[in-house]
Amino acid sequence: MSTKINVTVNGVQYSHFVEPRLLLVSYLRDVLHLTGTHVGCDTSNCGACTIHVNGKATKCCTLLAVQADGCNITTIEGLSNNGELHPLQEGFNECHGLQCGFCTPGMIMTAADLLQHNPQPSEADIRHALDGNFCRCTGYHNIVKSVQYAAQKMKEKEVVH
Amino acid sequence: MIPAAFEYEKVKTVDEALAALSDSDTKILAGGHSLIPAMKLRLNRPAKLVDIGGITALKDIKEQDGEIVIGAAATHADIMYHNLIKKHLPLFAEGAATIGDLQVRNHGTIGGSLAHADPAADWPAMVLAADAVIELKSSNGRRRIPATEFFTGLFSTALQPNEIITEIRIPVPPDGTKSTYQKFVQPASRFALAACAVMRFTDGRTNIAFTGVAENAFRDGGAEQAIAGKALDDASIKAAVNAALQGVSVLGDHYASVPYRMHLAKVYLKKALHKVGA
Numbered sequence: 001m002s003t004k005i006n007v008t009v010n011g012v013q014y015s016h017f018v019e020p021r022l023l024l025v026s027y028l029r030d031v032l033h034l035t036g037t038h039v040g041c042d043t044s045n046c047g048a049c050t051i052h053v054n055g056k057a058t059k060c061c062t063l064l065a066v067q068a069d070g071c072n073i074t075t076i077e078g079l080s081n082n083g084e085l086h087p088l089q090e091g092f093n094e095c096h097g098l099q100c101g102f103c104t105p106g107m108i109m110t111a112a113d114l115l116q117h118n119p120q121p122s123e124a125d126i127r128h129a130l131d132g133n134f135c136r137c138t139g140y141h142n143i144v145k146s147v148q149y150a151a152q153k154m155k156e157k158e159v160v161h
Numbered sequence: 162m163i164p165a166a167f168e169y170e171k172v173k174t175v176d177e178a179l180a181a182l183s184d185s186d187t188k189i190l191a192g193g194h195s196l197i198p199a200m201k202l203r204l205n206r207p208a209k210l211v212d213i214g215g216i217t218a219l220k221d222i223k224e225q226d227g228e229i230v231i232g233a234a235a236t237h238a239d240i241m242y243h244n245l246i247k248k249h250l251p252l253f254a255e256g257a258a259t260i261g262d263l264q265v266r267n268h269g270t271i272g273g274s275l276a277h278a279d280p281a282a283d284w285p286a287m288v289l290a291a292d293a294v295i296e297l298k299s300s301n302g303r304r305r306i307p308a309t310e311f312f313t314g315l316f317s318t319a320l321q322p323n324e325i326i327t328e329i330r331i332p333v334p335p336d337g338t339k340s341t342y343q344k345f346v347q348p349a350s351r352f353a354l355a356a357c358a359v360m361r362f363t364d365g366r367t368n369i370a371f372t373g374v375a376e377n378a379f380r381d382g383g384a385e386q387a388i389a390g391k392a393l394d395d396a397s398i399k400a401a402v403n404a405a406l407q408g409v410s411v412l413g414d415h416y417a418s419v420p421y422r423m424h425l426a427k428v429y430l431k432k433a434l435h436k437v438g439a
């Protein structure tokens with residue numbers, strides 16, 4: 001049995017018939033071929049699959065595609081603006097916030113949610129917000145710096161995200 | 162991991178949800194952050210899911226007749242960021258911030274957490290300490306049940322298969338009430354290895370609830386009596402800590418043995434009482 005869903009992903013509207021058990025991450029990767037969203041653990045723990053659903057950071061390995069019907073979705077592919085990197089993307093680049101890069105899309109999408117609620121987070125705030133995102137390479141230190149860089153940059157630019 | 166196939170219905174009202182629940186082997190889907198992981202592991206394979214995520218009325222948080230009323234489908238983050246909660250029920254804002262991680266808080270709901278009744282879940286201890294009443298609806302009508310009668314065992318509650326949790330009602334604590342949630346976090350899962358919620362009223366009444374310690378969250382009457390009406394000082398806190406957990410069958414597992422978990426629970430009670438006494 002299939003169910004029809006309508007979603008907006010990175011500003012583009014899509015309509016598909018999907019099986020209710022299809023996970024949102026599989027819909028994004030296998031149906032829409034948006035492979036920037038990674039699957040690390042597939043058990044809601046690592047945060048590699050984090051995207052935004054109606055502006056909220058979401059582990060989409062733990063959401064059904066049918067639950068996202070009618071929602072506005074942003075993935076890492078939708079974060080830059082006409083080729084201009086988002087301050088978080090720039091921050092990870094400038095501050096060496098990644099090594100293998102596997103965790104990076106999820107880290108950035110989670111940090112973007114934090115900065116919406118708390119534009120000037122302390123180091124402790126950043127570490128608490130990234131509790132659900134694992135990195136096996138960097139030791140987190142430069143990830144925190146990358147987020148601080150983005151917060152500063154957004155303050156300077158007064159970019160509202 | 163892919164769940165076994167199931168039928169799916171998204172409902173707009175509580176009545177529609179209740180009608181859909183009459184089908185056999187049907188489960189409510191709220192945030193899905195307990196149910197979907199269990200279905201992916203095929204620990205759970207319901208024939209049908211009724212998605213209540215679209216019932217906006219169930220997400221309301223409001224003040225009504227001297228009570229804070231929280232809709233069952235309000236997420237942990239909705240509660241944590243809400244001004245009414247920050248003002249009147251800081252216990253809930255403090256405790257919600259410790260649940261899982263930012264992404265889990267964006268989707269998991271208070272109703273889902275109470276219905277699931279994980280022995281280490283955070284909401285059960287908070288609703289117990291806050292004297293909450295849980296409202297349940299079925300096609301036969303509505304009933305309100307105190308949190309103290311809701312949790313009945315490991316993943317077990319007073320909720321019947323044909324019932325839905327609709328709201329959680331908490332009497333607005335009088336001015337001057339102090340509260341805190343103290344949790345020892347299991348670093349990988351972020352569930353509580355032991356946690357303690359305390360609400361201390363100006364008349365000296367002290368509500369003390371534990372989670373993560375036994376098969377279900379519970380109020381600790383012994384500790385409450387030991388401290389009730391007394392000034393919170395080293396001696397009275399020590400007496401409450403000594404009186405705590407009497408007759409409680411404490412859980413032991415590969416993370417924490419029985420004596421260690423008992424010790425942790427007492428240490429976290431002590432921290433909580435010092436915090437509300439400060």
Ligand SMILES: Cc1cc2nc3c(=O)[nH]c(=O)nc-3n(C[C@H](O)[C@H](O)[C@H](O)COP(=O)(O)OP(=O)(O)OC[C@H]3O[C@@H](n4cnc5c(N)ncnc54)[C@H](O)[C@@H]3O)c2cc1C
Pocket residue numbers: 044045062188189190191192193194195196197198233234259260261262265268269270271272273274275276277281282283284320324325326327350351352353
């Ligand atoms: C990585 C991770 C870490 C977590 N860490 C914590 C933690 O530290 N502390 C903690 O407390 N929890 C934690 N959780 C659990 C999380 O809080 C869940 O979201 C919550 O327990 C269930 O809420 P839900 O809305 O997701 O419910 P669902 O998963 O949708 O449902 C859970 C159960 O409740 C039933 N149900 C849901 N809503 C209702 C209702 N209104 N009426 C009747 N039945 C209903 C469902 O049928 C199902 O049986 C964690 C989860 C994950 C994935």
Ligand code: FES
Pocket residue numbers: 038039040041042043044045046047048049050059060061062
């Ligand atoms: S893949 Fe979703 S949390 Fe790890």
Ligand code: FES
Pocket residue numbers: 097098099100101102103104134135136137138
């Ligand atoms: S950069 Fe490799 S996992 Fe984070």
